[in-house]
Amino acid sequence: MIKYLLNKLLYAFITLVGVITVIFFLFTILPGDPAKMMLGQNQTADQVEAVKKKYGFDKPLAKQYLYYLNDLSPISFHSNNPEDYTFLGPNKYTATDLWTIGKTTTVLKFPYLRESFTKQGKKVTQVIGETIPNTFVLAISAIVIAILLGIALGIVSALFKDKWIDKLIQVLSTLGMSVPSFFSAILFAWLFGFVLHEYTNLEMTGSLYELDDFGEKMTIQWKNLILPAIVLGIRPLAVVIQLMRNSLLDVLGQDFIRTARAKGLSEFQVIKNHAVKNALNPVVTAISGWFASMLAGAVFVEYIFGWNGLGKEIVNALNTLDLPVIMGAVLVIAIVFITINILVDVIYAWLDPRVKLY
Amino acid sequence: MKIENNSLTSLALQKFKRNFWGVFSIVLIGLIGLVSVFAYVFAPDASKNANQMHLSIHSKTPGFQVQMLTIPSRQTSNQSFFSKLFFGVDNLDTEIPISSYSIKEGMLSYMEYAVNGGEGIEKQISLSNFPNNDYQKYIDTRTFIFGTDKYGRDYLSRILIGSRISFFIGFVAVFISLIVGLIMGSLAGYYGGKIDAVIMWIINVTWSIPTLLLVIAITLALGKGFWQVFIAVGLTMWVEVARVVRGQIISAKEMQYVTAARALGYKDYRIITKHILPNIFGPLIVISAANFAAAILIESGLSFLGIGAQPPMASWGAMIKDHYNYIILGQPYLALIPGICIMLLVMAFMLVGNAFRDALDVKT
Numbered sequence: 001m002i003k004y005l006l007n008k009l010l011y012a013f014i015t016l017v018g019v020i021t022v023i024f025f026l027f028t029i030l031p032g033d034p035a036k037m038m039l040g041q042n043q044t045a046d047q048v049e050a051v052k053k054k055y056g057f058d059k060p061l062a063k064q065y066l067y068y069l070n071d072l073s074p075i076s077f078h079s080n081n082p083e084d085y086t087f088l089g090p091n092k093y094t095a096t097d098l099w100t101i102g103k104t105t106t107v108l109k110f111p112y113l114r115e116s117f118t119k120q121g122k123k124v125t126q127v128i129g130e131t132i133p134n135t136f137v138l139a140i141s142a143i144v145i146a147i148l149l150g151i152a153l154g155i156v157s158a159l160f161k162d163k164w165i166d167k168l169i170q171v172l173s174t175l176g177m178s179v180p181s182f183f184s185a186i187l188f189a190w191l192f193g194f195v196l197h198e199y200t201n202l203e204m205t206g207s208l209y210e211l212d213d214f215g216e217k218m219t220i221q222w223k224n225l226i227l228p229a230i231v232l233g234i235r236p237l238a239v240v241i242q243l244m245r246n247s248l249l250d251v252l253g254q255d256f257i258r259t260a261r262a263k264g265l266s267e268f269q270v271i272k273n274h275a276v277k278n279a280l281n282p283v284v285t286a287i288s289g290w291f292a293s294m295l296a297g298a299v300f301v302e303y304i305f306g307w308n309g310l311g312k313e314i315v316n317a318l319n320t321l322d323l324p325v326i327m328g329a330v331l332v333i334a335i336v337f338i339t340i341n342i343l344v345d346v347i348y349a350w351l352d353p354r355v356k357l358y
Numbered sequence: 359m360k361i362e363n364n365s366l367t368s369l370a371l372q373k374f375k376r377n378f379w380g381v382f383s384i385v386l387i388g389l390i391g392l393v394s395v396f397a398y399v400f401a402p403d404a405s406k407n408a409n410q411m412h413l414s415i416h417s418k419t420p421g422f423q424v425q426m427l428t429i430p431s432r433q434t435s436n437q438s439f440f441s442k443l444f445f446g447v448d449n450l451d452t453e454i455p456i457s458s459y460s461i462k463e464g465m466l467s468y469m470e471y472a473v474n475g476g477e478g479i480e481k482q483i484s485l486s487n488f489p490n491n492d493y494q495k496y497i498d499t500r501t502f503i504f505g506t507d508k509y510g511r512d513y514l515s516r517i518l519i520g521s522r523i524s525f526f527i528g529f530v531a532v533f534i535s536l537i538v539g540l541i542m543g544s545l546a547g548y549y550g551g552k553i554d555a556v557i558m559w560i561i562n563v564t565w566s567i568p569t570l571l572l573v574i575a576i577t578l579a580l581g582k583g584f585w586q587v588f589i590a591v592g593l594t595m596w597v598e599v600a601r602v603v604r605g606q607i608i609s610a611k612e613m614q615y616v617t618a619a620r621a622l623g624y625k626d627y628r629i630i631t632k633h634i635l636p637n638i639f640g641p642l643i644v645i646s647a648a649n650f651a652a653a654i655l656i657e658s659g660l661s662f663l664g665i666g667a668q669p670p671m672a673s674w675g676a677m678i679k680d681h682y683n684y685i686i687l688g689q690p691y692l693a694l695i696p697g698i699c700i701m702l703l704v705m706a707f708m709l710v711g712n713a714f715r716d717a718l719d720v721k722t
Contacts, residue, residue, distance in 0.1 A: 014559065015559065015562045015563055015566055016566075018559060018560070018562070018563030018566075019563050019566050019567055022563060022564075022567065022572075022575075023567070023575065026575040026576060026578070026579045027575065027578065027579065029579050174705055174708060174709065174712075175701070175705065177704075177705075177708060178651070178701045178702075178704040178705035178708055179697075179700075179701050179704075180655050180658050180659060180662075180675070180697070180700055180701075180704075181659075182658075182659060182662050182675075182678070183658075183678060183693075183697040183700065183701070186678070186682050186685065186693060186697070187694075187697070190685045190686070190690060194685070194686055204686070293568050293569075295568070296568030296569075296570050296571050297568075297570070299570060299571075299663075300659060300662070303663075304682075314571075315663060318574065318663060318665065319664075326571075326574070326575070326578075329571075330567060330568075330571045330572075330575065333567075333568055333571065334566045334567050334568075337566050337568070338566050
């Protein structure tokens with residue numbers, strides 16, 4: 001088991017290095033000069049030089065890549081020469097010195113995602129740290145809605161196969177998969193936040209924390225969660241319905257169901273204790289993979305509902321070409337994806353003895 | 359006596375024909391495809407990108423009618439017939455919405471259409487501007503079936519021409535993803551070992567970056583524009599194809615027909631292309647239909663964020679972006695029409711994919 005876990009972790013690490021490499025090169029071969037992009041309209045040659053030096057844009061690509069890895073790695077190497085790019089100035093990040101050999105100090109630190117171009121040098125780690133909890137709340141609510149509703153509708157659909165209610169659920173589920181999330185977000189915001197505002201009392205936009213009426217205190221607004229969570233849940237919901245229906249239909253055709261019926265169990269007991277329980281497996285596997293892609297899917301939903309999460313931050317960063325923030329966000333989402341995959345694999349290996357450990 | 363054709367393909371086709379929604383969707387896709395190819399023939403405004411703006415009649419409701427005065431340009435265009443047919447007319451004429459006109463002493467005086475039905479400005483123009491002084495040919499009543507957008511362009515024409523991008527991106531993305539996916543998947547599945555490990559690593563890396571964000575990153579790296587989006591989408595979707603091809607080839611490798619081909623001394627290339635690939639045709643069709651739908655969704659999303667097709671090119675996603683704040687200004691249809699178009703097209707491809715999956719008996 002330990003060996004299995006270590007193997008998984010090692011593979012995840014190699015994948016992560018690949019992701020970092022892809023992100024770095026995609027964002028570094030951008031057309032246009034990043035130093036000029038950062039300074040905006042009013043720039044002098046001196047300023048451009050200073051920025052290039054500060055961020056290492058004047059160095060060759062391979063060197064910039066090593067610097068990037070050095071910034072990301074929790075254990076990093078720094079020169080004691082103040083002229084060198086890797087010199088650890090007092091403002092860069094807090095780190096614990098491990099040892100010094102010659103002119104190079106090795107330190108232990110939290111991965112450094114560099115500074116935002118546009119937010120007066122605010123650290124990207126801080127930008128992401130402030131927004132990602134909101135996105136997690138949104139994504140988890142959406143997943144919960146999708147699972148509960150999806151399993152229920154999937155069961156109904158399977159039990160009433162080819163009846164009108166099954167057909168209706170099928171149509172709705174196909175519809176849910178075909179609608180672009182920004183469009184469903186606009187539709188829901190308009191319908192429930194504007195047209196039906198009197199009855200629903202929901203707003204078209206709003207975040208989890210809003211200033212209260214006096215503009216002094218941040219208060220938590222749970223009702224603002226309702227619409228974005230439903231919208232974000234539409235696509236996973238549609239998928240869960242299909243999976244649950246097909247899986248339950250498969251299970252219902254198997255011998256042990258006939259046995260259960262032959263034992264004289266009521267139809268309700270057969271479905272509840274024997275069929276549904278066994279049909280859930282493929283659904284659970286699929287859902288775990290959905291979570292990370294929901295973090296990315298939240299981009300549109302957060303943008304339209306004005307939800308202060310990572311997705312909205314990504315759109316803002318896209319509009320201002322704040323590259324470090326986009327790079328950091330992509331990286332963090334990829335890490336979440338990889339972590340969840342390991343967790344799912346390990347949990348499966350632990351629960352199901354048939355899974356081969358290699 | 360009629361000879362019954364019992365090949366697997368014809369059996370699958372028979373099964374497909376029995377699926378009402380599958381056939382319906384194929385027909386729908388065919389129709390939309392025709393419309394997109396001949397968009398400029400159907401569009402009331404056949405100018406390039408349907409970009410004839412009339413700011414004084416912006417955001418009018420569907421069915422809006424106005425008299426339009428066309429002042430012909432003195433420049434002559436030497437555009438070829440085919441270029442006009444497929445890429446729209448290079449528009450040189452000026453169009454002015456008017457509320458009334460009269461003729462005095464060889465001059466045409468007209469009242470410009472004013473925004474809120476108020477008094478417009480009266481202007482005059484010499485009749486000699488019109489060939490043979492035949493001004494009547496240049497004044498006609500226009501009906502805007504879907505109304506006008508916020509620049510006073512004909513919305514119906516924009517919708518028709520916008521279908522092109524959605525279709526085109528689907529084709530290009532599916533094409534690129536099939537080529538890359540087939541090559542990578544075949545190499546990994548057939549040879550196994552180190553090649554497989556490296557390709558699986560590339561697949562896992564691509565897989566770990568959410569599609570939307572990867573496409574955004576590639577688009578940023580290649581620069582804004584619609585070709586870049588096409589390439590970006592194709593380069594992210596090959597992963598799915600490669601995984602399926604790899605899995606199918608690994609299981610096909612153990613089949614007797616492959617062993618037989620190998621015993622006959624055929625080269626690897628021939629075994630893969632002539633023996634294995636035809637046998638995994640089914641899953642490829644199903645996955646391509648799904649990719650087509652996904653590509654349309656991603657393109658519309660990118661255009662909605664403003665990094666897809668750039669104006670004045672018409673794209674459904676960009677049209678929603680331009681008009682979605684009109685939903686609270688009493689004109690929700692401006693955002694609803696393109697949205698419904700995207701949904702219809704995506705749904706058609708999904709239903710076709712499902713129908714193929716049932717007909718070809720593909721397990722996904």
